[in-house]
Amino acid sequence: MADRLIRITTALAVVAVAVVAAIISYRHAYELVHSHGEAGTTARLVPFTVDGLIWAASMVILDASRRKQPAPALAKWSLAVGIVATVGANVAHGASHGVIGALVSAWPALALVGSFELLMTLTRTAARHAAPSRDDERTTMEQPEPPSTEPEQTPEQAVLAEYLASLDGPGRPVSQRYLAEKHNIDRRKVKQIITNAKQPAPA
Secondary structure (H helix, E strand, O other), rough: OOOHHHHHHHHHHHHHHHHHHHHHHHHHHHHHHOOOOOOOOHHHHHHHHHEEEEEEEEHHHHHHOOOOOOOHHHHHHHHHHHHHHHHHHHHHHHHHHHHHHHHHHHHHHHHHHHHHHHHHHHHHHHHHOOOOOOHHHOOOOOOOOOOOOOOOHHHHHHHHHHHHHHHHHOOOOOHHHHHHHHHOOOHHHHHHHHHHHHOOOOO
C-alpha cells in the first residue's frame, strides 16, 4: 500500500511539473518562432512538433523496454534531436537577457524533458511490478505431475487386469494373441495367466 501511494504521489508531481514546464516552454518557443518570421497557425504549431517528437520517441523507447527489446536507433536519435531543439529554442529565447536569462529561459525545457524521463521510469517500474513471474505464468499442464505412489504393474499383472476387464465388457474377451503382442509377452505365458485366472480359488 505504501509503495503504491509513493508511486501515485510521485506520478502526480511529475505530471504537474511537466504540464507547467510544457506551457512555459511552448510560450518561449512560440515567441521565438514568431519573432523570426512565422505567424498565425504555423507559429502556433511549430513548438508542438518539437515536444511531440520527444513524446513519440519516449513512447517508442518505453514500448521497446516493456517488450524487453532494444530501443530502435531512430527513436533514440529523435529523442536526442527533440531535446536539443527544445532546449536550444528556450536558450535562444532568453539569450537577449544575457547568460542568466538564457539559463532561466532554458530551465522549463530541461524540467519538461526530465519530467518525461521520470514518467517513463515510473511506467516501466509499475509494469515490472505488475508483470507475473515465470512461475506464475506456468499452467497446470506445464507443472510437473506429483510422483505416483501406486506401484507399477508388471506385464503379467497388466495382462490379467485387461483380460478380466474385457470379461465385463460387451462382445468377446480380448484374444491371447492381442495380449501377447500388446504387452510383449510370450503367447504361452499369456495362456497360462488366463488359465490360472479361470481356475476357482481353493476353499
